[in-house]
Amino acid sequence: MLRSCAMRLRTLGATPARRPEATRRLFSSEEVVCKDYALPNPSWTKDLRLLFDQFMKKCEDGSWKRLPSYRQNPPQALQEFQTHFVDSKFKKEEQMSKAQQFTRSLEEGLGFEYAMFYNKAEKRIVCLFQGGLHLQGMPGFVHGGAIATIIDITAGMCAFSEGIVMTANLNIDYKKPIPLLSVVVVNSQLQKIEGRKLFVSCTIQSTDEKTLHTQATGKKLPLPICQYP
Amino acid sequence: MLRSCAMRLRTLGATPARRPEATRRLFSSEEVVCKDYALPNPSWTKDLRLLFDQFMKKCEDGSWKRLPSYRQNPPQALQEFQTHFVDSKFKKEEQMSKAQQFTRSLEEGLGFEYAMFYNKAEKRIVCLFQGGLHLQGMPGFVHGGAIATIIDITAGMCAFSEGIVMTANLNIDYKKPIPLLSVVVVNSQLQKIEGRKLFVSCTIQSTDEKTLHTQATGKKLPLPICQYP
Numbered sequence: 001m002l003r004s005c006a007m008r009l010r011t012l013g014a015t016p017a018r019r020p021e022a023t024r025r026l027f028s029s030e031e032v033v034c035k036d037y038a039l040p041n042p043s044w045t046k047d048l049r050l051l052f053d054q055f056m057k058k059c060e061d062g063s064w065k066r067l068p069s070y071r072q073n074p075p076q077a078l079q080e081f082q083t084h085f086v087d088s089k090f091k092k093e094e095q096m097s098k099a100q101q102f103t104r105s106l107e108e109g110l111g112f113e114y115a116m117f118y119n120k121a122e123k124r125i126v127c128l129f130q131g132g133l134h135l136q137g138m139p140g141f142v143h144g145g146a147i148a149t150i151i152d153i154t155a156g157m158c159a160f161s162e163g164i165v166m167t168a169n170l171n172i173d174y175k176k177p178i179p180l181l182s183v184v185v186v187n188s189q190l191q192k193i194e195g196r197k198l199f200v201s202c203t204i205q206s207t208d209e210k211t212l213h214t215q216a217t218g219k220k221l222p223l224p225i226c227q228y229p
Numbered sequence: 230m231l232r233s234c235a236m237r238l239r240t241l242g243a244t245p246a247r248r249p250e251a252t253r254r255l256f257s258s259e260e261v262v263c264k265d266y267a268l269p270n271p272s273w274t275k276d277l278r279l280l281f282d283q284f285m286k287k288c289e290d291g292s293w294k295r296l297p298s299y300r301q302n303p304p305q306a307l308q309e310f311q312t313h314f315v316d317s318k319f320k321k322e323e324q325m326s327k328a329q330q331f332t333r334s335l336e337e338g339l340g341f342e343y344a345m346f347y348n349k350a351e352k353r354i355v356c357l358f359q360g361g362l363h364l365q366g367m368p369g370f371v372h373g374g375a376i377a378t379i380i381d382i383t384a385g386m387c388a389f390s391e392g393i394v395m396t397a398n399l400n401i402d403y404k405k406p407i408p409l410l411s412v413v414v415v416n417s418q419l420q421k422i423e424g425r426k427l428f429v430s431c432t433i434q435s436t437d438e439k440t441l442h443t444q445a446t447g448k449k450l451p452l453p454i455c456q457y458p
Contacts, residue, residue, distance in 0.1 A: 098362050099409060102372035105335060105363035133327050134334035143331035144381045144396045149374025156373075167373045171400040180328060 038069040038116065043109025047183040047207055048130045055117045055126065067116040067125075067157065071104040072097075103153055110134040112150060114186075116157055123161055127154040127186035129204075131178060141177040147204065147214055148172055150186055155200040155218040158188040162198055165220035172216040183207055196222050267298040267345065272338025273359065276412040276436060280357045284346045296345040296354075296386065300333040301326075332382055339363040341379060343415075345386055352390055356383040356415035358433075360407060370406040376433065376443055377401055379415055384429040384447040387417040391427055394449035401445040412436055425451050 040049055058064040103112045110132040117126045129150050137143030152167055159165045178184055188202040197219055204214040269278055287293040332341040339361040346355045358379050366372030381396055388394045407413055417431040426448055433443040 095362065095410065096369060099365040099369070100363045102364045102366060102375050105339070105365075110334070133324065134329045135331045136328040136334075137331060138395070140325060140328070143378065144385075144399065145374065145378025146331050148377035148381065148399065148401075149372065152373045152377065166367070166406075167403050169400070169402050170373065170377065171398070172377075173398050174396050177395075181324065 034070050034072065036068040036070065037104050038067060038114070041108050041113070043113060043130075043132070045130060045181065045183060048113065048128060051128045051183065051185070051207060052115055055115075055128070059117070063121065064117045064119050067118055069101075069104060069114075069116070071100045103149060106132065106134050112146070114150065116154065118157065118161070120161065123158065123190040125154050125158040125186075125188045127157075127188070128183065129186050130183045131180055133180055136180060138177060141179055144172075144174060147174070147178060151188075151202050151204070151214065151216045152218070154186045154188045155202045155216070156220070158190050158200050158202075159198045159218070159220040161190065162193065164223045165198060166223060167218060168197075168221045169219040170216065171218070172214060174214055176211055176213045178204065178213050184213060185209075191217075198222075263299050263301065265297040265299065266333050267296060267343070270337050270342070272342060272361070274410065274412060277342065277357060277359045280412065280414070280436060281344055284344075284355065284357070288346070292350065293346045293348050293355075296347055298330075298333060298343075298345070300329045332378060335361065335363050341375070343379065345383065347386065347390070349390065352387065352419040354383050354387040354415075354417045356386075356417070357412065358415050359412045360409055362409055365409060367406060370408055373401075373403060376403070376407060380417075380431050380433070380443065380445050381447070383415045383417045384431045384445070385449070387419050387429050387431075388427045388447070388449040390419065391422065393452045394427060395452060396447060397426075397450045398448040399445065400447070401443060403443055405440055405442045407433065407442050413442055414438075420446075427451075 040052060044052070055064060056066065059066055103114070106112065111134055113130040113132060115128050117128075118124075119126075127150065131142035131146060131150075135142050135146040137146070148170065151172060152170060155170075156165065156167060184204050185207060186202065186204050188200055191199045191201050193199070198221075200218045200220065202214075202216040202218065203212060205212055269281060273281070284293060285295065288295055332343070335341065340363055342359040342361060344357050346357075347353075348355075356379065360371035360375060360379075364371050364375040366375070377399065380401060381399060384399075385394065385396060413433050414436060415431065415433050417429055420428045420430050422428070427450075429447045429449065431443075431445040431447065432441060434441055
């Protein structure tokens with residue numbers, strides 16, 4: 001998620017898009033329309049739309065920013081990244097161009113439906129999440145791996161405010177299962193920085209805050225430490 | 230993953246299917262062909278096929294068993310499960326019938342390609358895993374959430390040998406990124422049982438065992454403890 005984070009944070013200053021798609025240059029020889037998936041679509045439940053609208057209101061005074069989200073990374077970002085992480089098994093540019101962000105690879109409404117909001121002063125990210133029918137683990141509930149995924153990207157965005165980071169540790173306590181198609185609030189906070197290590201906390205609660213579904217901690221490391229050998 | 234586990238373990242005694250599809254009764258009024266996804270398909274790399282064949286050889290003396298894997302749970306299992314976890318937000322049977330197992334919801338080759346093998350005497354599961362192009366996190370590498378997912382299902386199957394369990398904790402150390410389309414070996418071991426708690430360990434290594442990509446521990450609880458309120 002590293003580069004998509006970079007893209008998101010670069011666009012933090014942008015006003016919320018009124019149309020769901022924005023054109024960005026992805027390849028030097030062609031223009032590719034790149035959809036921002038962190039905007040309402042027909043699969044969003046009333047609960048998710050309501051919360052989204054509430055946070056968009058909070059964005060009006062500049063204290064919160066909505067973070068856009070895309071399926072693919074621009075080739076320039078891939079090249080930059082590969083200077084740090086060179087792996088002989090993945091050098092074919094053709095393959096690379098077909099890769100998609102895990103959290104945006106399922107069809108609209110079936111997978112991860114979410115929108116993130118960032119509060120710079122509080123070093124906090126709130127992610128509004130609705131788990132689609134193809135995220136099933138136990139019958140009727142979101143898979144533990146899908147929960148880990150939404151925690152990883154939310155905590156990752158939170159730590160990213162301090163620079164480019166990677167996840168070194170993720171410790172998750174699963175308290176209560178999350179029903180499919182329900183809306184929950186993922187809240188991540190940068191807790192402390194020790195040397196080059198960043199420590200973040202994360203909770204997943206029901207929208208009324210009465211149910212704690214999951215709590216987690218994460219340790220993040222800046223890129224140079226985690227270089228591929 | 231609870232019910233799919235149940236299905237898998239019930240079928241442990243079955244001989245490896247020579248054809249990739251087997252018919253199972255899913256609905257009382259109709260027959261539905263349910264595909265076993267834990268068998269080779271054209272997206273599997275040579276490395277994955279080779280390892281799969283090696284483990285199939287090990288199955289011949291009965292010490293190892295291949296575990297099948299499906300996209301959907303039979304309605305009977307859902308009903309059984311709902312007697313434990315009743316949630317008003319997810320009672321519509323029509324919705325439930327459209328839900329799919331998270332790890333099998335992406336198209337062939339693009340998501341989680343894996344096959345699991347179980348050694349009862351050693352209380353151990355080996356999962357051969359190839360991460361497809363739609364599992365991307367950092368450019369060119371498998372997403373940390375996808376890694377957490379494959380660990381969760383492998384450790385879950387390992388603990389399941391002791392009964393129906395749910396994940397209570399997952400603690401993951403990410404050591405080295407896993408390149409997309411590479412094949413890795415996920416190894417999970419039941420470590421100890423304390424009261425009703427089951428403790429499992431899990432590692433992800435390269436096929437030559439020279440690179441430790443990830444290591445994790447998991448705590449599992451039998452179903453009655455984790456009842457939805």
